[in-house]
Amino acid sequence: MKIGVIGGGAIGLLFTAYLSKSPHDVVLCVRREIQRQAIQTMGLTLNFGTSVYTCQPDVRLLSGRDHGDIDVLIVAVKSYDVEQVMPEIGERFSRTRSILFVQNGMQHLRILPKLQMHSIYLGVVEHGALKESDHSIIHTGLGQTKIAPYLDGHSGFNWEKLSKEDFPFTYQNDWYAMLSEKLHINAVINPLTAILKVNNGALLANPYWFYLMKQVSKEACKVLNIEDHEAWKDLVSVCENTSLNKSSMLRDIENNRKTEIDAINGFLLNAAQQKSIEVPNNQFVYQVIKGMEDHMESRENNG
Ligand code: PAF
Numbered sequence: 001m002k003i004g005v006i007g008g009g010a011i012g013l014l015f016t017a018y019l020s021k022s023p024h025d026v027v028l029c030v031r032r033e034i035q036r037q038a039i040q041t042m043g044l045t046l047n048f049g050t051s052v053y054t055c056q057p058d059v060r061l062l063s064g065r066d067h068g069d070i071d072v073l074i075v076a077v078k079s080y081d082v083e084q085v086m087p088e089i090g091e092r093f094s095r096t097r098s099i100l101f102v103q104n105g106m107q108h109l110r111i112l113p114k115l116q117m118h119s120i121y122l123g124v125v126e127h128g129a130l131k132e133s134d135h136s137i138i139h140t141g142l143g144q145t146k147i148a149p150y151l152d153g154h155s156g157f158n159w160e161k162l163s164k165e166d167f168p169f170t171y172q173n174d175w176y177a178m179l180s181e182k183l184h185i186n187a188v189i190n191p192l193t194a195i196l197k198v199n200n201g202a203l204l205a206n207p208y209w210f211y212l213m214k215q216v217s218k219e220a221c222k223v224l225n226i227e228d229h230e231a232w233k234d235l236v237s238v239c240e241n242t243s244l245n246k247s248s249m250l251r252d253i254e255n256n257r258k259t260e261i262d263a264i265n266g267f268l269l270n271a272a273q274q275k276s277i278e279v280p281n282n283q284f285v286y287q288v289i290k291g292m293e294d295h296m297e298s299r300e301n302n303g
Pocket residue numbers: 185186189190200238242245246247248249
């Protein structure tokens with residue numbers, strides 16, 4: 001079987017490296033020729049603790065050709081890039097039956113119905129991953145990939161077949177419960193750590209920041225219609241388990257990259273408006289992060 005992965009970021013490279021250990025062929029589709037060449041010449045290196053593994057996936061340019069030979073596809077681009085890769089998926093993967101999307105937030109869901117001819121799955125990635133270079137990745141935390149069927153998702157591929165002890169896949173029945181649980185966690189940890197420039201664990205240790213976490217969390221639970229006691233317990237345990245990690249949003253800000261704030265708190269603001277729910281704390285963190293992105297952009301434009 002041929003497994004395709006779209007995305008040369010941390011998560012795309014992590015999937016490519018682990019799936020390359022399986023008996024399946026893995027094709028990695030990237031957008032930049034420079035990254036394609038780096039992986040083709042040097043291989044893709046995965047670092048986990050003291051172990052180092054290098055594989056040689058078939059690496060292609062996403063827009064370069066028809067990828068009709070791919071049986072199943074994992075789309076691992078950032079949420080704000082999904083719209084941009086949709087035409088490529090429609091045109092170049094027309095014979096690929098099952099497609100898994102592993103983005104943060106829920107903003108991308110509105111465009112997925114365009115892929116009518118495919119079985120669509122949604123995934124939540126709970127691994128920690130850090131991209132060291134275009135051809136090297138560090139697996140910073142062993143987690144799992146949760147997968148739930150979305151559109152026509154019951155008739156496609158059994159993703160659990162790809163599960164391995166060191167890279168597990170588990171099935172969930174309810175995509176909404178799965179995504180909203182993760183969205184709640186991201187809506188609290190990501191903007192607060194990015195604004196305060198602290199590791200995840202610091203939010204729990206400081207009573208003032210802990211209070212802010214509670215406020216953002218309560219609003220998110222109300223909008224997502226999830227039980228806040230359970231959601232809060234999950235949030236605290238993610239914060240504890242990743243206490244020394246930097247959130248993806250903090251890393252984006254530190255590296256002057258666009259963040260996923262629109263897909264996360266931006267999605268919550270829209271949903272809150274539709275339900276007439278007041279969310280002042282989410283509104284505040286959203287405005288601060290958007291302002292930071294804007295500030296970075298104008299600094300770059302002014303040299
Ligand atoms: O986006 C992230 O950084 C992660 O999803 C999480 C769970 C917040 C841990 O850092």
